[in-house]
Amino acid sequence: xxxxxxxxxxxxxxxxxxxxxxxxxxxxxxxxxxxxxxxxxxxxxxxxxxxxxxxxxxxxxxxxxxxxxxxxxxxxxxxxxxxxxxxxxxxxxxxxxxxxxxxxxxxxxxxxxxxxxxxxxxxxxxxxxxxxxxxxxxxxxxxxxxxxxxxxxxxxxxxxxxxxxxxxxxxxxxxxxxxxxxxxxxxxxxxxxxxxxxxxxxxxxxxxxxxxxxxxxxxxxxxxxxxxxxxxxxxxxxxxxxxxxxxxxxxxxxxxxxxxxxxxxxxxxxxxxxxxxxxxxxxxxxxxxxxxxxxxxxxxxxxxxxxxxxxxx
Amino acid sequence: xxxxxxxxxxxxxxxxxxxxxxxxxxxxxxxxxxxxxxxxxxxxxxxxxxxxxxxxxxxxxxxxxxxxxxxxxxxxxxxxxxxxxxxxxxxxxxxxxxxxxxxxxxxxxx
Numbered sequence: 001x002x003x004x005x006x007x008x009x010x011x012x013x014x015x016x017x018x019x020x021x022x023x024x025x026x027x028x029x030x031x032x033x034x035x036x037x038x039x040x041x042x043x044x045x046x047x048x049x050x051x052x053x054x055x056x057x058x059x060x061x062x063x064x065x066x067x068x069x070x071x072x073x074x075x076x077x078x079x080x081x082x083x084x085x086x087x088x089x090x091x092x093x094x095x096x097x098x099x100x101x102x103x104x105x106x107x108x109x110x111x112x113x114x115x116x117x118x119x120x121x122x123x124x125x126x127x128x129x130x131x132x133x134x135x136x137x138x139x140x141x142x143x144x145x146x147x148x149x150x151x152x153x154x155x156x157x158x159x160x161x162x163x164x165x166x167x168x169x170x171x172x173x174x175x176x177x178x179x180x181x182x183x184x185x186x187x188x189x190x191x192x193x194x195x196x197x198x199x200x201x202x203x204x205x206x207x208x209x210x211x212x213x214x215x216x217x218x219x220x221x222x223x224x225x226x227x228x229x230x231x232x233x234x235x236x237x238x239x240x241x242x243x244x245x246x247x248x249x250x251x252x253x254x255x256x257x258x259x260x261x262x263x264x265x266x267x268x269x270x271x272x273x274x275x276x277x278x279x280x281x282x283x284x285x286x287x288x289x290x291x292x293x294x295x296x297x298x299x300x301x302x303x304x305x306x307x308x309x310x311x312x313x
Numbered sequence: 314x315x316x317x318x319x320x321x322x323x324x325x326x327x328x329x330x331x332x333x334x335x336x337x338x339x340x341x342x343x344x345x346x347x348x349x350x351x352x353x354x355x356x357x358x359x360x361x362x363x364x365x366x367x368x369x370x371x372x373x374x375x376x377x378x379x380x381x382x383x384x385x386x387x388x389x390x391x392x393x394x395x396x397x398x399x400x401x402x403x404x405x406x407x408x409x410x411x412x413x414x415x416x417x418x419x420x421x422x423x
Contacts, residue, residue, distance in 0.1 A: 037410045039352025046348060062348055082356060084410040100412045130389040130406030139347045142376075143388040214388055235388065 006094045006105035007033045009302050011112055012085050013245075015042020016288045017278025018112035019069040019078075020295030021302075025110075026076035028303050033104065034073075034080040035097070041066035042114050043279070044288065046136040047157075048164060053288050065288075087248055090271045108302035111249070111261060111269070111276040112295065115242035115286070120152060124208030124215075125238075132215025133208060134237050137161035141168045141237075149235035150175055150218055152205055158239035159183035159191050165237065166196040173231060174199045177223055200231070208236060244280045256282040267298035268305075275302050318361035322371045324380040330371060332399040337421045338369040339414075342392045344376045349408035350391040356411045357393075360418065367422045395421050 009025045011018045014036030025032040039045075044062045051059040070078075083099040088109065097104040117135040119125060125133055134140040137151075141164060149169045151162040154176035160183070162172045174181075174191070179201045181188050191197050200220065206228070207219040217232045244259045254262045254270035260282035267275045277294035279286045322330050322340070331338045341357050343350035361370035375382045375390060385394060385401065395403040395417060403417040 038349075038408045039355060041348060041352050044348075045352050048346075063351065066348075082359070082411055084412055130392060130404075131386055132388060134389055136349065136389075136407075139349055139391075140389045142344070142346070212386075214386060 004105070005031075006107055007031050008106070008306050009033075009108045009110065009299065010035060010095075010097060010104055010106035011110040011299075012097065013037075013042065013112035013114055013278070013280070014040040014080065015044055015112060015114050015278060015291065016069060017114070017280075017291035017295040017298075018042070018110070019073050020292040021110045021112060021277055021299040022078045022080075022295075023069075023073040023076060024296045024299035025303065026073060026078050028299070030299075030303060030306065032079065033106075034078060035083050035085055035099070035104065036080060037082075037084040037113075039082075040070050040080070046138060047160075048138045050288060085248055088250055088274075090250055090252055090274060093273075095273060107306050108273045108275065110267075110295070110298045110302055111246075111253070111274065111280055112278045112291075112298075113245040113248075114279045115244050117238065118241040118243050120205060120238050120240060122205055122207055124210060128208055128210050128215050131213075132210055132235050134235060135239070137164050137237050140235070141165050144169045144235045146170045147234045148173070148232065149237060150205075150231060150233045151237045151239065152176075153239035153241075154178060154181040154183065155239065155241070156183045156187055159187045161237060161239055162197055163187070163190050163194060166194055169235075170196070172197050173233065175203050175205055175218070175220060175231075176201060177204045178202065203229075205236070242279065242286065246280060258282075265297075266301040267294055268301060272310075273302070273305050275299075275305075316358035316361055318365055319358065319370045319372055322373050322378075322381075324378040327373070327378075327381045330369075331396050334369055334396070336367060336369055337395055337397040337402070337418075338371055339418060340394050340396065341370070341372045342375050342382050342387055342390050342394070343372060344374060344390055346376075347390050353391055353408045356414065359411065360414060363415075364418060364422065368418060393417075397421050 008030035011034045089096040148171040150173040203220045261276040275298040277298040278291035393405040
């Protein structure tokens, strides 16, 4: 039995980092495959519009931006496959990625699997997911027309999505565990100016309650006094950070205590020939604009690795 | 937009096409403004071909047909529901990998 020639480069994940890595790899004429688990676009598609990606002064919808990223990579010959990589073997010079449809072999790998939303891990969260508990305002916001909803979190995503939800909901309650928002100032200004938004400072959600019709109310605890109160809402949107999608990686790929992949400035991980790009990487700013930079750098250095005498030796 | 093996259903045709179907039906509740719904559309297309004859695959636009999602308490999309003999047998909320959807289908069509 003959084993097919390995790919030069396999990119795992089809968000902005992966699509940009594919663009650079294809333009350098490496035999490249992009593997994506769900659909091209990644987390990007859970937002409506992007206002901080340069070149689009009026902003651009995430649909359009995804289509543009994809079209550009396809123009240079990107091959992509819909499959979930469940594990990776890095013991030999050729890396082996395992999927339900069989193994994929690669000389170099770019990890661009991004992140998933972090859960609150409170009572009622799992039970009412899809029936009041949501992690995507664009997907689920329109189900809450003229209803009262809560947003949990104080970062860019939480505050931006709270503003978005005012298009539908009658009232949006931001629940934040601190006494100041972390969101970038321009987003905060927009939230404070919106009469539909109320911020509940120093509060955490301790329980999500509901019935057959879905969520009915939240139990909130004051982080200073410990007092518990009740807030009636029919929906709760949770934006409390990200968990990297790294469960499929072998031990040898070093991670930080939160699970993000550690790389050097060349996007190289602790395993020679394995690179990482985008939100999955340990870094300070997780944005499309930084993801695409990572993707280009990772593909460039993966190319150098493939060409290096050490690799052939 | 949808593949040729996929039917579009409405609030009016739901009873006949889904509840009275002789074979199991996978209903994809979606809307044009939902990114993750678009992301999984190619996978739903593939499944409709792979399970042709054993599973009916239908799409329900929740914007145009609000009654059917409300009837099943749907407040998040994409939601995939598999109906067999008029009953809900499997339900998946959110965009998930193809293998996870296929596993749910296999439980029902086996």
